[in-house]
Amino acid sequence: MTRKLIALDLDGTTLNAASQLNPTTIQTMQRLQAAGHIVSIITGRSYQGSQAIYDELKLTSPMINFNGSLGHLPHQSWDSEYQFTLNKAVVLALVKYREQLGINQIIAENKNSTMTAGQDIVAGKFFPEIADSPRLTPETLTRNPNSLVLLVQLDRRSAIIDWINERFGNVVDVGVWGGPNAILEITSKGVHKARGMAYLADHFQISRENIIAFGDEHNDLEMLQYAGLGVAMTNGTDEAKAIADDVTTYDNNQNGVARYLTDYFDLAE
Structure with a gap:
């Protein structure tokens, strides 16, 4: 065959x-x-x-x-x-406005590393690798990540998507997880x-x-x-x-x- x-x-x-x-x-x-x-x-x-x-x-x-x-x-x-990686500028903007936007937790990942900002109760269930991961800050983020995951407040989700698309829609795509958990995945455009x-x-x-x-x-x-x-x-x-x-x-x-x-x-x- x-x-x-x-x-x-x-x-x-x-x-x-x-x-x-x-x-x-x-x-x-x-x-x-x-x-x-x-x-x-x-x-x-x-x-x-x-x-x-x-x-x-x-x-x-x-x-x-x-x-x-x-x-x-x-x-x-x-x-x-x-x-494929995401520009650090996108990540740092989200870290800066995280609380204001209603993002509970940001997870930035590469092949062998994970960094997080904030906290969300369901994060550990889907991302076991975040346990004891280093903090995501402008000082610690030294390279562009492959992937960015946002655990957001459900009622703020569409506003967060609009905010990202208005500023970075030409370089990133935003995916929405199905199901009851408000999780957004951000990848390099296309x-x-x-x-x-x-x-x-x-x-x-x-x-x-x-x-x-x-x-x-x-x-x-x-x-x-x-x-x-x-x-x-x-x-x-x-x-x-x-x-x-x-x-x-x-x-x-x-x-x-x-x-x-x-x-x-x-x-x-």
Whole structure:
């Protein structure tokens, strides 16, 4: 069979509701990798927040973090590694006006570092890497970050988005997390998961029609649309399901991705 690039979103897709991998998922991905396919994690998460999952899947492929802002090969140097960064000026403006705007916490991340300003009670649940992270200040921020996450007051969210777009809309994009938590993701303009996925496909000389992508949320839309076969989770947003070529029968708690791939590649024992 033609070699495929299998692009996996993590939260709400490859991971169950407890943010863990089911054994069936691990086994399926290893079988596909052993058969010669490229199985790659393409996530909004940081490297720190996804490395353990990469290792548990025993992947050997490059990984895309921060919604396309970083492409690298975990545990080794890769001469095709790339990164997109945000200008420090954007970060420092948000730090300066954080309280005034209604931003509870700002998290600035690079491949191997995390810095924070402020505090939010749900931050630790989604970003375990922020524990004991250094303070984000004009003095400590010495380089441009790959990614910026804002935990904001829900009633101030649209005003914060407008404020950022008015000042920096020509250089950054603002993504909104779904669900009850008011979380904004800021990336360099035009950077999204599909950029990272297309980069990997090009690197491995896999044509667009041989890409299979799985996702469930707003930050998966470009990836689902770009892939030859974009598959939304049945537990995904209406928007993701509308844009996708197909929808899984089973959700992320029922090994939806693994079952879909088992049928697609006819992996039945």
